[in-house]
Amino acid sequence: MTEHKTGTRQEWLAARLELLEAEKELTRRSDQLARQRQELPWVRIDKEYRFETDEGTASLADLFGGRSQLLVYHFMFGPDYEAGCPTCSSIADGFNGFVVHLAHHDVTLCAVSRAPLAKLQAYKRRMGWSFPWASSFGSDFNYDFHVAHTKEEWQSGAVEYNYRTMDVGPSEAGAQMASSAGTDWETYRREGPGMSAFALEDGAVYHTYSTYERGLDILWGMYQWLDRAPLGRNETGFWWRRHDEYDGR
Known part of the structure; x- marks a missing residue:
């Protein structure tokens, strides 16, 4: 049994729409930062x-x-x-x-x-x-x-x-x-x-x-x-490897 909060589809949608507004704001901020990068003096x-x-x-x-x-x-x-x-x-x-x-x-x-x-x-x-x-x-x-x-x-x-x-x-x-x-x-x-x-x-x-x-x-x-997976980065220490070093590749 998952220990994560569960809910109805309606509850999920309400929370998702709230998150969507935050994501849109982040996108707008990211666009602004991109313009600032391009405006740096050469x-x-x-x-x-x-x-x-x-x-x-x-x-x-x-x-x-x-x-x-x-x-x-x-x-x-x-x-x-x-x-x-x-x-x-x-x-x-x-x-x-x-x-x-x-x-x-x-x-x-x-x-x-x-x-x-x-x-x-x-x-x-x-x-x-x-x-x-x-x-x-x-x-x-x-x-x-x-x-x-x-x-x-x-x-x-x-x-x-x-x-x-x-x-x-x-x-x-x-x-x-x-x-x-x-x-x-x-x-x-x-x-x-x-x-x-x-x-x-x-x-x-x-x-x-x-x-x-x-x-x-x-x-x-x-x-x-x-960052978009259910458990996020969920990491402890150095877990990644070169792509030819994983078992069962």
């Missing part, structure tokens, strides 16, 4: 960044692939990782499906990680992914966009991430994810997830937006479904 990028891609060495402008907009997912895969971050991997599972739609709407989606290209290519084959993925190995790109930090920064306790100074201590879930990536916690935490948006206009590249931590929730399709 910051021109004059620094030269070099990436390694399946097509060879590329500049940041090259990553646009002939389009005027670029969305970069900062995928946690450090040079010393043996596998990509399991959380980033779960998020990236959705990329193959909509990257083609974005490409036909003047937007290129590309993941960027600090691991050497060969590691990214091998992991990409394992996961069955086809979306663009560039290596920033040896570049300042991840550091400049605050998704990579040096050992010295962490030891100082003054790491800039998600627009604030922070220091993340070890946790059981963190240690599990680090082990899952084939590394230790101190090495694992030098990388961070995020996404950044860029515009290309008259040959110049502009940074337009970046988000981190819970700002990535909306990109994690799995959770959007769970």
